[in-house]
Amino acid sequence: MKFTIQRDRFVESLQDVMKAVSSRTTIPILTGVKLLVTDEGVTLTGSDSDISIETIIPKIEDEHVIVEIERTGSIVLQARFFNDIIRKLPEDTVMIEVKDNLQTFIKSGNAEFSINGLDAEEYPRLPQIEEEEVYKLPTDLLKAMIRQTVFAVSTSETRPILTGVHWRIEKNELTCVATDSHRLAWRKAPLESDLNHSHSVVIPGKSLNELNKILDDSQDLIEMVLTQNQILFKTKNLLFFSRLLEGNYPDTSRLIPNESKTDVILNAKEFLQAIDRASLLAREGRNNVVKFSTIGNESVEISSDSPEIGRVVEIVQTQSITGEELKISFSGKYLMDALKAIDSAEIKISFTGAMRPFVLRSIDNDFILQLILPVRTF
Amino acid sequence: MKFTIQRDRFVESLQDVMKAVSSRTTIPILTGVKLLVTDEGVTLTGSDSDISIETIIPKIEDEHVIVEIERTGSIVLQARFFNDIIRKLPEDTVMIEVKDNLQTFIKSGNAEFSINGLDAEEYPRLPQIEEEEVYKLPTDLLKAMIRQTVFAVSTSETRPILTGVHWRIEKNELTCVATDSHRLAWRKAPLESDLNHSHSVVIPGKSLNELNKILDDSQDLIEMVLTQNQILFKTKNLLFFSRLLEGNYPDTSRLIPNESKTDVILNAKEFLQAIDRASLLAREGRNNVVKFSTIGNESVEISSDSPEIGRVVEIVQTQSITGEELKISFSGKYLMDALKAIDSAEIKISFTGAMRPFVLRSIDNDFILQLILPVRTF
Numbered sequence: 001m002k003f004t005i006q007r008d009r010f011v012e013s014l015q016d017v018m019k020a021v022s023s024r025t026t027i028p029i030l031t032g033v034k035l036l037v038t039d040e041g042v043t044l045t046g047s048d049s050d051i052s053i054e055t056i057i058p059k060i061e062d063e064h065v066i067v068e069i070e071r072t073g074s075i076v077l078q079a080r081f082f083n084d085i086i087r088k089l090p091e092d093t094v095m096i097e098v099k100d101n102l103q104t105f106i107k108s109g110n111a112e113f114s115i116n117g118l119d120a121e122e123y124p125r126l127p128q129i130e131e132e133e134v135y136k137l138p139t140d141l142l143k144a145m146i147r148q149t150v151f152a153v154s155t156s157e158t159r160p161i162l163t164g165v166h167w168r169i170e171k172n173e174l175t176c177v178a179t180d181s182h183r184l185a186w187r188k189a190p191l192e193s194d195l196n197h198s199h200s201v202v203i204p205g206k207s208l209n210e211l212n213k214i215l216d217d218s219q220d221l222i223e224m225v226l227t228q229n230q231i232l233f234k235t236k237n238l239l240f241f242s243r244l245l246e247g248n249y250p251d252t253s254r255l256i257p258n259e260s261k262t263d264v265i266l267n268a269k270e271f272l273q274a275i276d277r278a279s280l281l282a283r284e285g286r287n288n289v290v291k292f293s294t295i296g297n298e299s300v301e302i303s304s305d306s307p308e309i310g311r312v313v314e315i316v317q318t319q320s321i322t323g324e325e326l327k328i329s330f331s332g333k334y335l336m337d338a339l340k341a342i343d344s345a346e347i348k349i350s351f352t353g354a355m356r357p358f359v360l361r362s363i364d365n366d367f368i369l370q371l372i373l374p375v376r377t378f
Numbered sequence: 379m380k381f382t383i384q385r386d387r388f389v390e391s392l393q394d395v396m397k398a399v400s401s402r403t404t405i406p407i408l409t410g411v412k413l414l415v416t417d418e419g420v421t422l423t424g425s426d427s428d429i430s431i432e433t434i435i436p437k438i439e440d441e442h443v444i445v446e447i448e449r450t451g452s453i454v455l456q457a458r459f460f461n462d463i464i465r466k467l468p469e470d471t472v473m474i475e476v477k478d479n480l481q482t483f484i485k486s487g488n489a490e491f492s493i494n495g496l497d498a499e500e501y502p503r504l505p506q507i508e509e510e511e512v513y514k515l516p517t518d519l520l521k522a523m524i525r526q527t528v529f530a531v532s533t534s535e536t537r538p539i540l541t542g543v544h545w546r547i548e549k550n551e552l553t554c555v556a557t558d559s560h561r562l563a564w565r566k567a568p569l570e571s572d573l574n575h576s577h578s579v580v581i582p583g584k585s586l587n588e589l590n591k592i593l594d595d596s597q598d599l600i601e602m603v604l605t606q607n608q609i610l611f612k613t614k615n616l617l618f619f620s621r622l623l624e625g626n627y628p629d630t631s632r633l634i635p636n637e638s639k640t641d642v643i644l645n646a647k648e649f650l651q652a653i654d655r656a657s658l659l660a661r662e663g664r665n666n667v668v669k670f671s672t673i674g675n676e677s678v679e680i681s682s683d684s685p686e687i688g689r690v691v692e693i694v695q696t697q698s699i700t701g702e703e704l705k706i707s708f709s710g711k712y713l714m715d716a717l718k719a720i721d722s723a724e725i726k727i728s729f730t731g732a733m734r735p736f737v738l739r740s741i742d743n744d745f746i747l748q749l750i751l752p753v754r755t756f
Contacts, residue, residue: 081658081687088655103688111655115688277489279465280459308483309459310493 001073017046074120153205154180164202207242260350279332338370379450395424452498531583534559572724585620657710716748
């Protein structure tokens with residue numbers, strides 16, 4: 001194996017692959033990154049066995065020569081070192097050559113590294129996925145859907161299935177749901193495919209967070225392929241594999257109330273900032289509890305207190321309040337998370353009483369919904 | 379106590395004072411910040427008993443009204459909360475009023491906080507310093523002198539005196555020295571004062587680091603007042619007090635060699651980057667050891683190896699090499715620290731043998747010197 005590559009482009013791909021490499025793995029070879037050089041270009045692979053990432057650097061890109069290949073082959077190199085070395089090399093190009101005994105030479109300008117490699121044959125194979133059913137959606141939409149749901153997954157391993165986001169594909173529509181049993185995030189979007197199959201899978205929250213870090217905010221379509229225990233996301237030069245969580249996701253559709261007794265419409269930003277201030281004191285108490293009371297038909301009072309520190313109270317003007325008077329308490333943090341996820345100028349909150357879950361929606365569309373369980377205090 | 383203040387200006391001063399407040403203090407009132415309102419303006423004080431910071435916000439600044447005072451007085455408020463509250467308030471101004479029982483009201487727009495204060499009479503008094511002898515130097519020069527020496531203080535408490543920087547004032551010249559007994563940083567500068575006294579004090583490295591964070595890079599003169607056990611730094615609206623370390627600082631003047639056997643002049647940036655690369659492998663071994671060998675009169679070889687990872691070697695061109703041939707080993711980290719501190723395009727390194735300390739200087743001036751002890755490997 002011997003090739004010369006544009007260093008910037010190499011660093012970029014290496015950075016993506018590094019996101020799958022963990023230093024805390026029980027399989028030593030997975031602390032490495034695999035390089036595979038073929039006549040087409042260089043493929044990099046990183047994996048922590050839950051997530052695997054593969055990037056392809058073609059020989060020529062946008063009419064520029066990126067890689068010059070002298071000899072094909074493959075090697076596995078210690079990922080952290082290799083990445084640090086490549087980043088710190090002095091010149092714009094770097095030459096990499098595997099010699100005898102897996103010894104790998106890295107040369108750029110006057111700097112010459114010789115590092116010990118591992119046999120690429122011993123690197124685990126990535127899952128082979130038949131690409132029969134390919135779903136597509138714009139990358140920026142996928143990123144938004146992940147961001148708007150993944151924060152609500154459970155961080156506790158007591159019910160492992162809740163650490164994932166439930167994805168349902170039905171009638172060419174994707175619905176994402178996450179819940180930690182105290183709140184629930186729900187997001188829906190149409191798919192750009194013409195398949196009439198149904199799927200129901202649970203993707204680890206961690207995988208979705210990593211995927212979101214790697215993807216650029218572009219309108220290019222991203223491809224998704226589903227199997228029994230893996231999902232593959234595919235862009236032009238990147239393959240992202242994640243294992244799926246095993247088990248049945250709870251039926252969450254019954255949790256969302258159909259009716260409401262009090263509806264409040266208000267400016268999301270003003271409300272968020274008031275909750276943020278109230279949370280300063282609420283944080284100290286247990287559960288981060290903020291109190292919310294309607295005042296007539298025009299405003300709400302947000303308050304919070306902590307015996308040690310003091311008390312905060314704030315009146316927030318609303319667009320409208322319809323229905324019954326209400327006093328309710330909830331986690332300030334959950335409410336802020338929900339408001340940030342909805343990301344709309346005006347929001348509608350629908351309550352069905354002080355002890356029942358309440359729902360936040362954008363007033364502009366019904367593609368997103370956030371549900372929060374109240375806390376008993378009044 | 380009752381006043382209304384421009385929030386931005388208040389946040390700025392509060393931020394400075396917060397640098398002295400520690401949450402890990404054994405004196406509970408020091409988790410608070412003291413507000414003192416007089417007819418002149420508002421004074422904020424924070425302290426962890428080693429460092430104390432006082433900022434003064436005048437009623438009028440640059441012809442703008444900053445504070446409107448209705449009633450003078452004083453209070454101590456929980457620093458972290460108070461700072462968070464002020465930062466998150468909705469309007470450009472904030473009104474603060476102390477009512478009965480030290481209850482303090484904070485109001486900005488529709489947001490109203492009521493927090494529990496502490497009696498300002500119980501807050502420790504700051505040291506009273508007679509300002510008889512005031513030394514002055516430009517703020518940016520002071521910042522440079524701190525940056526160029528403080529990194530070399532010892533982080534171990536086995537010899538507490540070495541955790542400080544030794545300042546000597548003699549003949550209107552300030553000399554700063556720091557050493558952790560493996561390397562030494564030395565910096566000298568003239569003072570803008572006309573006093574003929576001598577002083578020798580040791581300032582905790584931590585205090586100098588905090589001071590450096592607070593000071594702006596300006597050419598305004600900063601005033602310094604020294605007493606037996608305190609040093610006071612004084613700018614227009616800020617007082618920074620630090621206790622001094624007790625004990626005698628070792629005589630370091632004899633450590634610096636007067637002669638040299640090998641002198642190497644080279645480009646600092648190229649050398650720094652080569653050492654940085656060699657350190658990638660050196661980091662894994664003990665002591666971060668990098669090897670350095672002269673090759674003829676024109677270049678040096680930098681190398682490092684780690685049995686597990688591999689080997690790196692790099693040739694660096696020099697401006698000149700005079701004197702004896704040399705092979706020496708040293709800590710890559712110490713050398714990088716020294717090169718960054720000298721901050722000069724061209725540097726001269728003077729060696730007196732593979733087992734003796736060597737000295738790095740700027741070729742442009744003799745105000746700064748860095749000394750490093752080698753490591754035995756060859």
